[in-house]
Amino acid sequence: YLYEHVSNYVKEKFGLNTAIITGTVDGRTTADLKKTDLNTVLTCFSPVSKDRDLFENMPKTDIDILIATDCISEGQNLQDCDYLVNYDIHWNPVRIIQRFGRIDRIGSKNKVIQLVNFWPNVTLDEYINLKSKVETRMKIVDMTATGDDNILSEEEKTDLEYRKAQLKKFQEEVVDIEDMSSGISIMDLGLNEFRLDLLEYVKRHPEIEKAPFGLDSVVPASEDAPPGVIFVLKNRSDSVNIDNQNRLHPFYMVYIADDGNVVCDHLSPKAMLDKMRFLCKGKSEPIPQVYKKFNKETKDGKDMSKFSDLLGKAIASIIEVKEESDIDSFLGGGQISFLSNDIKGLDDFELICFLVIR
Template identity: 55%
Template sequence: DDNVLTAKSSDIAYRKDQLKRLQEEVIELEDVKTGISITDLGLNDFRMDLLNYVKEHGELDNLPNGMHAVVPAQPELGLRPGAIFALKNIHDSVNINQQNRLHPYYLVYIGNDGEIVADHTEVKRLLDLVRSSCKGRSEPIQEVCRTFNERTQDGRMMDRYSELLSSAIRSMIELKEEKDIDSLFSGGRTTALVHSIAGLNDFELIAFVVIEGGDG
C-alpha cells in the first residue's frame, strides 16, 4: 500500500519549493499577462501525470533515445501536421537565454511546412499538446501509423523528419539571437555572446511525436 503520509509530505515540500521560487525568481511580464498561477509555474499537473505513469509502468531511464509515436492531426486542438521534438541539451551549463523551464530538456513543435507552431519557450502549451494527443492511448493508432510507415518505408526513409529536426533546432538558435539583440537595447545585463549554441551537435534527440495529417 502507498504511504499516504510520505506522499503528503512530499507534496507539501514540493509546494514550499514553489513558494520559494515565487519569492526568489523574476516572473516574465508575459507570464503575468496570461494569468500565471502557482500550478503553471511548477507544471504540477504534468508532474503528477509523470509520477502516475512511472508508478504504473516503471522508470523511463532505460528507454532508448529516438522513440516516436504517431497521432492524428486535430486542428481544433491546435494539432496540425508536423512533429513535436523532445531534445536534451548535452551542455549542462547552457540554457538558451534562461527561457526554458525544462532545461536541459527542450520541446519544439514544427509543422510539415517548416513553420514553428510552438517554440521552446512555450512549455505549458507544448506539454498540453503532447498530453491531449497522447494521454490515454495505450495502443498504436493503426490508420495514421500505416500512413506514416508508407511514407517513410517503415522508418527507413526519415529524411523529412531529419530536416524538420534541423529546422527546429535552428529556430531555437535564431530565437536566442533575436533575444540577444533585444537585450543589447534594454537595461541590465546583456545575454549576447553568452552560452552560444552551435547547432545540431549541442542536442540529442530523446523522442518525438509525429502529427500525421495524410498530407503526403
C-alpha cells in the same frame, strides 16, 4: 443572523452549545455560564489548549460552536477546534491565514482539521470581484513566502524554482495582476500537474527507465494541433540556454509543423505539455490509421529525410540561427536517418524521442 439560526437548532437537535463573540460587547451563549466575557467563552470553547482545569473558578461547561468576528483572529490558542468556516472572505488573505492559524497550531490533538470558505453568491461576486482578487492576492503571498501558505486552494503544489521564475516574470512584465478577470491557478502556470502524471506513470511502468532514446509515436492531428512533429531533445552544453530562459534546461521541446513553421517553441513548456497531453492521454494502443500512413511516408523508417529536415529547423529555432543556409536541409534521397550529424548544432543535442502528428 448565524447565531439566531444555528444556536437553537443545534441545541435542540444535537445538544450542542453555541456562543457568539464580537469585539464590542460581551458574548451570548446557550451554555449555562455566569459570565460571557471573551476569556471565559474561549476557555470553555477550547478547554484543553487553554488549561481550563487549572482554574477553579472557570465553568466546566463546554461550548461546541463559536461564532466570532476577527477579534479572535490573533493571539488565541484554539487548537481544540478542528473545523473553521469563513462566512466572509476578507480582501486581505493574510487575515484568513491568521484565522486558520488559531486552530492550525502546534499542540493540536486533532488528526485532521478543515477549513471551509463560503464565497459570495455569483451576482454579488460579479459586482465586487472579490473571489478573483482574494485568490490573486493569495497567489502573490504564496509565491513570496514559504510556498505552502495557500489555504484557498486544496490542490496547491508549488516549488521554489517556479516561484522564482514567476517573480522574475512579474518584475519584467507590466501587468496589474489584481485587474485580471479571473483567479490564477498555480497549476495553470506551473508544471506540477505533469510531474504528478509522470510519477504515477513511472510507478505503473518502471520499465520506462530503460527505454532507448530515439523512440517515436504517431497520433492524429486536431484543429489545435496541425500535422508536424514534437521533438524532445537534451542539450549537451549550456551555450544554447540563452539568458537562462528555458526552465527545463537541459531538455528542449519544439513543436514544428510540416511546413517548417514552429507551432510551439522551447520557451513554452506548459503550452507544449498541454498539447502533448491532449494528443496522447488515454491512447494506450497504436492507432493504425495514422501509423500506417507514417510507415508508408517513411518507407517503414528507411527514409527519414523529411523529419531530419524538420529536426534541423527545430534545432535552428533553439540556437537562433537566422539564415537557412546555416542548416543542411537533408533534402537528398537514399536512406537518411537521424544518425547523420551534418545538421549544424546537432552535436549539441541528443534526440530523446519524437511525436509525429498526422
